[in-house]
Amino acid sequence: xxxxxxxxxxxxxxxxxxxxxxxxxxxxxxxxxxxxxxxxxxxxxxxxxxxxxxxxxxxxxxxxxxxxxxxxxxxxxxxxxxxxxxxxxxxxxxxxxxxxxxxxxxxxxxxxxxxxxxxxxxxxxxxxxxxxxxxxxxxxxxxxxxxxxxxxxxxxxxxxxxxxxxxxxxxxxxxxxxxxxxxxxxxxxxxxxxxxxxxxxxxxxxxxxxxxxxxxxxxxxxxxxxxxxxxxxxxxxxxxxxxxxxxxxxxxxxxxxxxxxxxxxxxxxxxxxxxxxxxxxxxxxxxxxxxxxxxxxxxxxxxxxxxxxxxxxxxxxxxxxxxxxxxxxxxxxxxxxxxxxxxxxxxxxxxxxxxxxxxxxxxxxxxxxxxxxxxxxxxxxxxxxxxxxxxxxxxxxxxxxxxxxxxxxx
Numbered sequence: 001x002x003x004x005x006x007x008x009x010x011x012x013x014x015x016x017x018x019x020x021x022x023x024x025x026x027x028x029x030x031x032x033x034x035x036x037x038x039x040x041x042x043x044x045x046x047x048x049x050x051x052x053x054x055x056x057x058x059x060x061x062x063x064x065x066x067x068x069x070x071x072x073x074x075x076x077x078x079x080x081x082x083x084x085x086x087x088x089x090x091x092x093x094x095x096x097x098x099x100x101x102x103x104x105x106x107x108x109x110x111x112x113x114x115x116x117x118x119x120x121x122x123x124x125x126x127x128x129x130x131x132x133x134x135x136x137x138x139x140x141x142x143x144x145x146x147x148x149x150x151x152x153x154x155x156x157x158x159x160x161x162x163x164x165x166x167x168x169x170x171x172x173x174x175x176x177x178x179x180x181x182x183x184x185x186x187x188x189x190x191x192x193x194x195x196x197x198x199x200x201x202x203x204x205x206x207x208x209x210x211x212x213x214x215x216x217x218x219x220x221x222x223x224x225x226x227x228x229x230x231x232x233x234x235x236x237x238x239x240x241x242x243x244x245x246x247x248x249x250x251x252x253x254x255x256x257x258x259x260x261x262x263x264x265x266x267x268x269x270x271x272x273x274x275x276x277x278x279x280x281x282x283x284x285x286x287x288x289x290x291x292x293x294x295x296x297x298x299x300x301x302x303x304x305x306x307x308x309x310x311x312x313x314x315x316x317x318x319x320x321x322x323x324x325x326x327x328x329x330x331x332x333x334x335x336x337x338x339x340x341x342x343x344x345x346x347x348x349x350x351x352x353x354x355x356x357x358x359x360x361x362x363x364x365x366x367x368x369x370x371x372x373x374x375x376x377x378x379x380x381x382x383x384x385x386x387x388x389x390x391x392x393x394x395x396x397x398x399x400x401x402x403x404x405x406x407x408x409x410x
Contacts, residue, residue, distance in 0.1 A: 007033050012084045013110030014038030017278030017294045019065050024302030031075040039083035050137050051322055054164030087253040113243035113279040122214030127221035128237045131161040145169030147235040150224045152211050154181040158240030162203050163323040173204040173232050185319045185330040190353055190369045197326050245280045245287055260287045265311040267301045277301050292318045316382050329375040332365035332382045333357050345396035354396050361387045374398040
C-alpha cells in the first residue's frame with residue numbers, strides 16, 4: 001500500500017538528510033507545499049567537508065549545498081535559526097521557538113544526531129568544543145598557531161579534526177580509549193598502519209588512554225588529565241567520542257523510539273503522518289552515521305511521499321577517511337567471524353593492505369589501505385550480494401585484473 005501524495009510536507013532539520021530529501025522531492029515534481037525548518041542560521045551545508053574548512057582548504061561558502069535562491073526557485077519555504085519546539089500530532093502542526101506555528105499534512109523528522117558529551121569534570125570550560133557544525137569549526141579556527149590541542153576520540157571524526165588542527169600549526173594529541181584507531185571500521189593491522197601514518201604527520205597518538213578530567217584555570221581549559229595521572233597541556237579540547245540520534249522532539253511527541261526514532265521499511269514512524277530519515281532514525285535495530293545510507297533513505301522516502309511503492313532494506317556501511325595523504329576505505333564487515341573466509345594482500349613497503357571477508361561465496365566486507373582506486377567496485381559487490389566465486393582468485397588485485405580472469409573462466 002502506497003501513501004497518497006501530500007499537499008503540505010514539512011521537514012524538520014535542514015542538514016544533509018533534509019536537503020537531500022527536498023532535492024529528491026523536487027526532482028519528482030513536488031514544487032509547492034514544501035517547508036524546511038532548521039535550527040542553525042545557515043542554509044544546508046556539507047558537514048563532511050567541515051574538516052577541509054578546518055584545515056583551511058575550503059571556506060564555509062565552499063561547503064554550502066544550496067543558497068536561499070535555490071529554495072525559492074523550488075518553491076520551498078525555508079525557516080532558519082528557529083528550532084522546532086513542539087509537535088502537535090492531533091492538530092498536525094509544529095511550533096518553533098519563536099512562536100511560529102506551521103501546519104503539515106506529512107511531517108518528516110531529519111533532526112540528525114548530537115555529539116556525545118562525556119560526564120567529565122571540566123566539560124563546560126571555555127576551550128572545550130565538539131566537532132559537529134560550522135559554529136564548532138569557527139571556534140576551533142580561532143585557536144592560534146602554536147597552541148596545544150587534545151582531541152578525545154580516535155575515530156573517523158577525531159582523526160579528521162586532529163589533521164585539520166595540525167595543518168593550522170597547532171600541536172595535537174589524540175587520546176583514544178581503545179587499543180586501535182577506528183576500531184569499528186578497521187582490523188588490527190590496518191589500524192596499526194593508520195597509527196603510524198598519523199604519528200608520522202606529527203600528531204601524538206595515545207591509545208588505551210582514558211580521560212579522567214579536563215583541568216581548568218580561571219574558567220578556561222589548561223590541560224587534560226588521564227587515568228594514569230599524567231596531564232596533557234591543552235589550550236583547546238575537542239570531543240569526538242561519537243554521536244547519538246537526536247530523538248528529544250520525537251519522544252516528547254510520543255513517537256516510538258529506541259536508540260533512534262523507530263521507522264519501518266517505508267521510513268514511517270509510529271504515527272502514519274510522520275516519517276523520519278538520517279542519523280535520527282533506527283531501522284531494523286540499526287542507526288546511521290554515514291551518507292550512503294542517508295542518500296538511499298532520501299530516495300526511498302521521496303518515492304513514498306510521492307505515492308510510489310518503495311521500501312528501504314538497509315545499506316552496508318562505507319567509510320572513507322578524509323586526511324590528506326592517507327587513503328583508507330572500509331565497507332561492510334571487516335573483522336571475520338565464524339564461517340567467513342578471509343583474503344589478505346599486504347605490502348609493508350608501500351604500504352598497501354587489502355582485506356576481503358567472504359561468506360557463502362559473496363563479498364561481505366572490504367578494507368583498503370594505501371590504494372583505494374577500486375573502492376567503488378568493491379562497495380558495489382558488497383551491496384549487490386552477488387556471487388564472486390569466479391573473481392575470488394584475483395579479487396585482491398582489483399577490478400582490472402579480476403574481471404578479465406572471471407570472464408576467461410566462464
